[in-house]
Amino acid sequence: MKSTKLTMIATAAMAFSLFTSATLSNPASAAAKTSADFTDLAGSDAALKAKIDAMIAAGIFEGVSDNTFGITQNMTRAQFAKVATLIYNITVDPTVKVSSFSDVNANDAANGWAIPYIEAAKKAGLIDGVTDTTFVPGDSVTTAQLDTVLLKGLGKKISMTGSPWYADAVKQATDLGIHPTSKSGDQPANRADLVLSSYTAQQVFGNQTRISITKTQASSSDNKKVQVTFNKKVDASKATLTLKNGTTVVPTTTEWASDGQSVTLTTTLALAAGDYTVTLGGLDASTVQTTTGSFSVTAPSTGNVSITGTYTLASVLDSGLTDAATGLNDLVDKATAEDPTKSKLAKEIEIKVTSASGDPIAIPGVVQSVHSSDSSIAKVGLTSDHHAYVLGNKPGTAEITVLVQIGNGDAKQLHVTVTVKSDAITAKEIKAGQTSIDKTVTGSVYTFNAYTEMDLSITDNYGIKYKSDDIKRYNFALGTLFITNDIKGNAGTAVGTVAVDAAGNVTVTGNVTSFELTAVTSTGEKATSYVTLNH
CATH class of the missing domain: 2.60.40 (Immunoglobulin-like)
Known part of the structure; x- marks a missing residue:
């Protein structure tokens, strides 16, 4: 039998399952939900709801039923095991069906689903059993036990020689803003406590992960754009990005994605053939791991040119829909809504050029002309920078023909079928x-x-x-x-x-x-x- 302290620590390690409901193995609904769908959250404050929404969107949280979140309920050790792996990005093997603990069985309707998570969390050193052979998956946890596992996951060293044993854990967790407010270490932790504590711990964990450029590539559809992706959110107000072709700096403008994890660099001129690097700067060096990314632009050829994407569109002209584009109350005007080259209701006919190895090549607009076999069904347009667009007129099908020319190569004719449907835009x-x-x-x-x-x-x-x-x-x-x-x-x-x-x-x-x-x-x-x- 293990000591009481070790048993408590083991129980604490399960505290991460906060983010999942009592019905983890059988979600209440497959449909995406928000806190607004749960009646027992109606009186909760906005900050708590925002955290719950973020966790639901990340697939970490569910309700206990279609309209109940269970905010005041306690959580089980089995449920905590799942979130321990989710929060710390621990690899889980879903094929594991046999537990190393005698009291966790695959045929247990209440807890059998948790076997892969329990084993993964144990292997990662976050979780142990109550004894060498038992896990007690249905037991709940205290706030001190929650503190302990959250701190362990953050790599903190915890002293358990004090009285009570969890005094140091509670102090460290309180200093980090993790410990449930106004609760002593021996009180049970409910789901509200777990939401707030684990959300904060997750932010701390994220902050401990250094930033890296994970992907850098020229856009396959616009030869003036470069897309850069990061492993985590970047402070766009501080970050700088420098694009170079060899040793020559290429001027760019930047447009950050709303999640802060990717950015698009746009150049004034089309990217010439050559080797490029993107360098990240402006951030504290201690927060950054990989600061550069590279890619190449190959001189285009006419060898591998195709039209990509699907072209199913709504009937927006013949249906009278654009009559409602009045230009009032910030609406777009009718002329713009009916212009294929300007309207958001149109689709660009995407031209893809690939190298001999199949890699996409960044190219400028290459369409020289575009033609619809029936303009009463599909209306087409060509921009001054040689991009082709199609807009649905009335239900039916039409064949769109585009003439493309890349570099000094021969012109090539491409075809795609466009289907216009009567189904309203929703x-x-x-x-x-x-x-x-x-x-x-x-x-x-x-x-x-x-x-x-x-x-x-x-x-x-x-x-x-x-x-x-x-x-x-x-x-x-x-x-x-x-x-x-x-x-x-x-x-x-x-x-x-x-x-x-x-x-x-x-x-x-x-x-x-x-x-x-x-x-x-x-x-x-x-x-x-x-x-x-x-x-």
């Missing part, structure tokens, strides 16, 4: 890049734009992606509305009001300190941000 997916909005407010009236501040993105049922302002400009087709809930204000004064107009402008009047702002599509898809106003 939002297939909506996401908020900013789930937590924190603003400092002066005066009794405050206004901001929901599309921009929420950093919304929508993918429609035809595969077209819209970002923030594009959603607003094409909302006559997407049909996005905003609703507000859970409006709160300072005690002692009547709560103020929050209104959202047709252009997505949010106006806050009077005593409002926080509220939920939800974007809802015509198909019922939704994304929520939690707004906190500091007066």
